[in-house]
Amino acid sequence: MNYYLAPMEGITGYIYRNACSRHFGGVKKYFTPFLSPHMKKAMTSREKNDILPEHNEGLYVVPQILANDGEAFCRALETLEDLGYREVNLNLACPSGTVVSKGRGAGFLAADRREALSRFLDQIYDCSERKGMQISIKTRLGMEQPEEFEDLLSLYTRFPVSELVVHPRVQKDFYKNTPHRKEFCLAEETAENKGRESSWLCYNGDIFSPMAAEELFREFPKLSCVMLGRGMIANPGLARQLSDGGSRITEQELRNFHDEILAGYQEIMSGDRNTLFKMKELWSYQLALFPDCEKQAKKIRKAGTMDSYLAAVDELFGTGKFCPDRYFEGF
DSSP, rough: OOOEOOOOOOTSHHHHHHHHHHHTTOOOOEEESSSOOOOOOOOSSSHHHHHHHGGGGTOEEEEEOOOHHHHHHHHHHHHHHTTTTEEEEEEEEOOOOOHTTOOOGGGGGGGGGGGHHHHHHHHHHHHHHTTEEEEEEOOOOSSSSSHHHHHHHHHHHTTTTTOEOOOOOOOGGGSSOOOHHHHHHHHHHHHHHHHOGGGGGESOOOOHHHHHHHHHHHHHHTEEEEOHHHHHHHOOOOOHHGGGGOOOHHHHHHHHHHHHHHHHHHHHSHHHHHHHHHHHHHHHHHGGGTTTHHHHHHHHHHHSSSHHHHHHHHHHHTOOOOOTTTOOOOO
């Protein structure tokens, strides 16, 4: 089974990816937070900094692109090719209101945009084939109803999509409600009927624990790839644990992981405020590993200085309540 790390804006940048690989492993591909190219500029300096080869040595990194303009996408593709990348991922899954309102991410899946999406895919795959690059797609089932997915699947199979990552929710679900696995079953059947390899399809959505993974594999025994998102941010050792019955995360590993990420942010950010914001965002997930530690969690959330933050973190790790068998349960 192959495990991928899902892109999460503000969290899974190169500092996080490198620390995750060094301390835990188990991840075959790391997908970057989305790059958002525009006509005048392929990517910002911040986005380019995240994908520089020297910041991702030894990692299989797949840049994710959020776009609905073919020319802008192809311009980003040229930049990525120059940096040595041979695979990119198209984001058709982001449910954010600001993204959707611009017709990007899951907003590109709307029924009245189907022809525009088809033209866009035709343009970017023509560009990628001329360059010898692969484009995978991460998609939701549609905007409103899961039944929309049948038409989208029919569209995707018309193009040389290198891999299809399916998050079986619609845009209006955001990250609530139960994933629609019936539609993922349809994706399996369609892939088989179209002669696609079983590895062409990847599942993403609410795999927060080994128990959830086991249930998924029983339901889809041919599945060979799972993308982990919030569950792995909460427990960065999850991919390793799932890989061949790997070992569970330890408290010392988590502390070392935390300290490396903190040092990395302190090196590239000016002042403590932005660093603390980034670390608190990470703790909003990882606190799942510390049940009944609300007092310490509150101190971390309220910390306004690096000294008070580190004192709160020391106190949390000193409670003796670390529990590697606790997993993220969703927001």
